[in-house]
Amino acid sequence: MEQWSPYAVGIGIGVLSWFTFLLSDKPIGASTAYVRTAGMLEKLFRGKKVGEMAYFKKFPPVVDWECMLVVGIVLGSFLSAWLSGTFRFEWVPSIWAANFGSSPLTRVLAALVGGFFIGFGSRWAGGCTSGHGISGTLQLTLSSWVSVICFFIGGVITAFFLFIFGA
Amino acid sequence: MSAQPRKQVNVGWIKDLHARKGLQLGLGFFFGIIFGFLLQKGGVTQYDVIIGQLLLSDFTVVKVMLSAVITGMLGVRLLNSLGLASLHPKPGSLGMNVIGGLIFGIGFGILGYCPGTIAGAVGNGYLDALFGGLVGILLGVAAFAELYPKLEGDILKKMDYRDVTLPELLHVDPWAAVFLVALLLGGVLWGLERLGL
Numbered sequence: 001m002e003q004w005s006p007y008a009v010g011i012g013i014g015v016l017s018w019f020t021f022l023l024s025d026k027p028i029g030a031s032t033a034y035v036r037t038a039g040m041l042e043k044l045f046r047g048k049k050v051g052e053m054a055y056f057k058k059f060p061p062v063v064d065w066e067c068m069l070v071v072g073i074v075l076g077s078f079l080s081a082w083l084s085g086t087f088r089f090e091w092v093p094s095i096w097a098a099n100f101g102s103s104p105l106t107r108v109l110a111a112l113v114g115g116f117f118i119g120f121g122s123r124w125a126g127g128c129t130s131g132h133g134i135s136g137t138l139q140l141t142l143s144s145w146v147s148v149i150c151f152f153i154g155g156v157i158t159a160f161f162l163f164i165f166g167a
Numbered sequence: 168m169s170a171q172p173r174k175q176v177n178v179g180w181i182k183d184l185h186a187r188k189g190l191q192l193g194l195g196f197f198f199g200i201i202f203g204f205l206l207q208k209g210g211v212t213q214y215d216v217i218i219g220q221l222l223l224s225d226f227t228v229v230k231v232m233l234s235a236v237i238t239g240m241l242g243v244r245l246l247n248s249l250g251l252a253s254l255h256p257k258p259g260s261l262g263m264n265v266i267g268g269l270i271f272g273i274g275f276g277i278l279g280y281c282p283g284t285i286a287g288a289v290g291n292g293y294l295d296a297l298f299g300g301l302v303g304i305l306l307g308v309a310a311f312a313e314l315y316p317k318l319e320g321d322i323l324k325k326m327d328y329r330d331v332t333l334p335e336l337l338h339v340d341p342w343a344a345v346f347l348v349a350l351l352l353g354g355v356l357w358g359l360e361r362l363g364l
């Protein structure tokens with residue numbers, strides 16, 4: 001089947017989180033994998049002193065469980081798309097194209113800017129839609145509930161602003 | 168801070184399993200494959216679905232997230248009560264979570280993917296995710312790492328509440344909080360279906 005019910009998928013992710021807590025002592029999360037990857041890439045250009053930066057002492061630039069999880073996501077999504085025949089290379093998503101034109105350059109530049117805010121904001125908030133939004137809220141953590149509400153307030157305002165004034 | 172001490176894993180073989188570093192990397196990869204498979208099957212590796220949520224026209228993202236939270240919350244809390252799993256609540260403050268959350272939201276509305284789903288989008292073949300969003304995220308976290316020493320003792324500590332959980336904050340029994348939140352979130356899902364969203 002190309003697509004499953006969102007409830008089946010959600011229950012599946014919930015059950016998966018039981019196993020990550022039980023077998024790996026880890027909540028599902030993604031954003032620190034990017035910190036470690038950025039640290040590893042920076043090390044290539046700037047050498048060892050990168051490891052002495054306070055933030056990379058907190059999250060050392062080495063491959064860890066969460067990095068492997070993120071690499072796994074790429075493969076799992078590919079397998080799912082490929083098995084259901086929905087894998088395709090695409091530069092510009094259809095709703096974007098309908099509102100902002102079909103130029104790949106515009107879309108990639110916007111994605112770059114959006115990505116910058118996501119990366120910066122996720123580390124400022126201490127987590128992302130997975131780490132705070134699912135794993136943190138399911139533990140009833142205050143910081144995660146505050147964060148996920150702000151993710152969506154910011155996201156809804158920005159999306160409406162962009163689609164009303166930018167399109 | 169909490170009235171009752173937090174329960175930790177107290178089973179030997181589970182602790183041993185957690186300590187096996189190489190095996191854990193393999194498990195992380197395996198869990199990632201399942202997570203990515205589910206995200207793709209749910210449609211949330213697509214920009215159109217995520218932006219549809221932020222434009223309040225497609226509620227797939229909320230349905231996936233809330234059913235994951237209800238399911239995960241019940242099971243993880245049970246594992247914790249049985250001493251089979253430790254909880255890992257994240258520390259935070261209003262300065263961290265409100266400001267960081269809103270900055271994240273700006274990016275969410277422009278990019279239309281988040282750090283987890285963008286990995287799925289790359290696996291799905293979406294090149295804006297690979298060449299735009301992913302590069303942007305890496306630049307964003309690198310910029311944060313540069314600024315971190317200036318932010319750390321200052322704005323990130325404004326209205327600090329550390330890693331407190333809702334039952335600890337409200338001094339209620341954790342299971343009472345779990346059932347109440349499950350009912351509330353279930354009610355939201357029921358309401359969405361009633362409204363035909």
